[in-house]
Amino acid sequence: MSGISVRLGLATVVSAMAMLGVSAAATPAHAVDEQWHTLVLHDDAGYEGGVRVMYTVVSNDAYDRVYMPTSSPDLGSFSDKTSSLTNNDWMAWVVYDDKQYRDRHYCIRPGETVPNLSSSQWKFNDKISSARRLDTAGCAGYPAFYSVG
Incomplete structure (x- = not known):
């Protein structure tokens, strides 16, 4: 795998694609939410409707x-x-009620999903205006959508 520079954060994607012989340029934008390490926002409950990756x-x-x-x-x-x-x-992400990472917020850990933000436990439907990627997989210091153990 000579010629591939490994850097924290994007090296995993580059290396995996090189090993599989996949060209990223040929990857349709919609496939990004399935293949890449991202937070995917859906404008309808149940992961339906428009998508922001x-x-x-x-x-x-x-x-x-x-x-x-x-x-x-x-x-x-x-x-x-x-x-x-x-x-x-x-990595974990924190989503915020207001722009510039302000106001009410929740953390979502790697691999977690929230199928309906209007649930009575969150009441966060149609509220998210900013999202911050953390440097850790944990939600320490942030309220999480789901409690762990």
């Missing part, structure tokens, strides 16, 4: 495209629309 293209040349999970202090046109979410990342 939390990633950015960090390298986009004629031969490959590299994605990296990224925080967003303002979800723009997707603000106040999320009704369900999925954490496909290896």
Whole structure:
């Protein structure tokens, strides 16, 4: 695997694709939420409707495209629309009620999903306006959607 630079955060994606002989440029945008380590926001309950995938293209040349999970202090046109979410990342994410990571917030751990944010335990439907990726898989210091053990 000579020629592949391994950097924390995006090396896993680049290495896996190289080993499989997959070109990222040929990957449709919708497939990103299934293959890449990202937070996926859905505008309908049950993981339906429009999708906002939390990633950015960090390298986009004629031969490959590299994605990296990224925080967003303002979800723009997707603000106040999320009704369900999925954490496909290896790190935890915190979603916030307001832009700039302010107001009420919840943490979602790697592999967790929230099928309906309008649930009485959260009452967080159509509220998320910003999302921050943590540097850890745990939610220490943040209220989590689900309690652990």
